Amino acid sequence: MKNHMKYVSLVSLIALTACGGNGGGGSSQSTDGGQHQEMQETEGQYRAILRPLNNTLSGWIPNGKADIKISGDSVEVKSWMDDSANVTHIQSIHAGFRCPRAEDDKNADGVVDYAEAMAVAKPVLVPLDGNLNSQLDGMTLFPKGNYNYFQKASLQSLMGDLTAADDNASDHVVKLPAGKTLDLAGRVVMVHGIVSTRPLPGSVGFISGLTPQASVPIACGVIERL
Amino acid sequence: MKNFLFLCLFFSANMAFAEVIRSSIHSVELSKSDGPHMIKFSNGRVAFLEHQEQFLTSDLLETSRRGDVVEVKLSEEQTLLAIQTVEAKARFKQLNVMEEGVNATYEPTVLGSYQEAKKIFNSFNSSYQRSSECTNRAHIWSHEEFKKSGTKSMKAFIFFTNSYIVRNKFKWWFHVAPMFAVKYNGKVENYVFDYMFNHQPVTVKDWKDNFLFSKRDCKLDGTFIEYDQRADQSQDCYMMFRPMYYWMPGDFSAEEISNVQKSDFLMGDIRAAYSEAF
Numbered sequence: 001m002k003n004h005m006k007y008v009s010l011v012s013l014i015a016l017t018a019c020g021g022n023g024g025g026g027s028s029q030s031t032d033g034g035q036h037q038e039m040q041e042t043e044g045q046y047r048a049i050l051r052p053l054n055n056t057l058s059g060w061i062p063n064g065k066a067d068i069k070i071s072g073d074s075v076e077v078k079s080w081m082d083d084s085a086n087v088t089h090i091q092s093i094h095a096g097f098r099c100p101r102a103e104d105d106k107n108a109d110g111v112v113d114y115a116e117a118m119a120v121a122k123p124v125l126v127p128l129d130g131n132l133n134s135q136l137d138g139m140t141l142f143p144k145g146n147y148n149y150f151q152k153a154s155l156q157s158l159m160g161d162l163t164a165a166d167d168n169a170s171d172h173v174v175k176l177p178a179g180k181t182l183d184l185a186g187r188v189v190m191v192h193g194i195v196s197t198r199p200l201p202g203s204v205g206f207i208s209g210l211t212p213q214a215s216v217p218i219a220c221g222v223i224e225r226l
Numbered sequence: 227m228k229n230f231l232f233l234c235l236f237f238s239a240n241m242a243f244a245e246v247i248r249s250s251i252h253s254v255e256l257s258k259s260d261g262p263h264m265i266k267f268s269n270g271r272v273a274f275l276e277h278q279e280q281f282l283t284s285d286l287l288e289t290s291r292r293g294d295v296v297e298v299k300l301s302e303e304q305t306l307l308a309i310q311t312v313e314a315k316a317r318f319k320q321l322n323v324m325e326e327g328v329n330a331t332y333e334p335t336v337l338g339s340y341q342e343a344k345k346i347f348n349s350f351n352s353s354y355q356r357s358s359e360c361t362n363r364a365h366i367w368s369h370e371e372f373k374k375s376g377t378k379s380m381k382a383f384i385f386f387t388n389s390y391i392v393r394n395k396f397k398w399w400f401h402v403a404p405m406f407a408v409k410y411n412g413k414v415e416n417y418v419f420d421y422m423f424n425h426q427p428v429t430v431k432d433w434k435d436n437f438l439f440s441k442r443d444c445k446l447d448g449t450f451i452e453y454d455q456r457a458d459q460s461q462d463c464y465m466m467f468r469p470m471y472y473w474m475p476g477d478f479s480a481e482e483i484s485n486v487q488k489s490d491f492l493m494g495d496i497r498a499a500y501s502e503a504f
Binding site: 047049051052055056060061063065080082084085086099146222224 | 245302352356357397421422423424425436437439
């Protein structure tokens with residue numbers, strides 16, 4: 001909420017300056033109206049069918065679904081994954097608009113690894129972890145194995161965090177540029193993780209701090225508005 | 227029909243990660259060597275039973291013959307951990323719209339372009355249930371498109387041989403998806419619309435390669451009875467194509483044994499498919 005109020009105040013200030021300072025009240029109203037408009041446009045139900053990627057690695061054909069419902073200030077994310085590997089599955093909404101394909105294996109090592117997938121799906125926007133209100137909080141709480149996942153969040157809190165300053169511009173998590181909306185439709189949900197004992201080529205890229213097996217993407221889907 | 231506890235077994239295997247499935251048993255294939263026995267369920271799933279669990283095999287064979295619906299717990303390796311009957315009943319053959327001795331040639335609709343194919347693909351019902359059976363999803367997708375546009379499609383069935391299943395600890399013994407004829411680059415080719423596993427319509431080869439880690443070709447000229455009773459284990463898979471009215475592998479048996487063919491959707495099949503999958 002604090003971040004949101006700061007955001008509104010900043011936008012109000014810019015609007016006042018742009019309009020020559022006249023009708024400050026009017027500017028505030030149009031900003032509030034713009035924020036409300038954005039929330040209304042974001043409202044709705046969305047779905048991503050999570051289809052397998054790198055399926056020869058997991059020894060199975062992982063598949064799942066992610067449903068997102070936005071109503072007023074409420075954001076609900078429900079997802080499931082059928083995968084026999086009893087491992088932690090990092091799952092996230094990414095900033096990009098295309099799922100990786102086999103052709104994106106640029107070094108031809110037989111695996112579309114984390115780096116190759118990120119080149120297409122782009123950095124993480126919303127980690128679907130234990131806390132949707134914050135990108136960084138809750139990142140130790142991803143679901144595991146054959147999972148069902150459900151989390152709720154405040155849209156204002158989520159957007160406030162997404163539009164805040166990026167404390168670490170070099171990591172794989174990115175903020176929304178100022179003035180940008182969430183624009184879920186068309187963005188990508190990706191899921192990662194195979195058993196730790198599965199051998200991988202030495203050329204496979206990985207998330208800093210994790211193993212290549214924990215990092216390799218196994219499923220991806222494009223979000224559609226229902 | 228009364229439910230009764232048939233047999234409940236708990237093995238010493240780790241129960242912490244167990245998958246539960248519910249289905250009748252299609253067949254029990256006893257291993258001739260020291261390897262595990264294989265149980266094939268009607269929903270396409272496979273389970274393994276350790277060779278030393280001899281006392282259970284006759285019960286499983288009887289359960290398969292009766293068509294009882296069982297609930298089973300499987301380990302991560304698809305090993306049978308526990309089993310109990312949840313619905314004991316005789317399995318009656320559906321009175322199909324099957325015409326004896328009819329050899330009418332089925333003419334699938336040819337879609338005019340790959341764009342048209344993608345449009346149909348993207349309109350498939352995405353509200354399927356988790357762990358729904360492929361037979362039911364494929365049947366509803368085909369039926370809904372036929373009702374909407376009159377488009378006559380096919381079904382692509384892939385049957386995995388025991389040697390492939392054992393080698394890869396594969397979860398299924400068969401899989402099915404709708405298949406449409408599409409005019410693309412001047413020629414007509416079959417594309418499989420497996421909405422759950424692919425992002426767009428794919429060629430039969432690409433669809434097959436999704437599931438066949440060996441990427442070998444499937445045997446195309448075999449019958450279902452041959453696959454079911456004496457499959458060539460040097461092969462990894464058999465592939466068969468049928469009109470969209472064919473729902474389950476059992477429909478192949480009726481065709482091959484009695485020369486009767488399905489020539490329409492059965493509302494009983496459709497209702498059962500909706501009920502399970504959507």
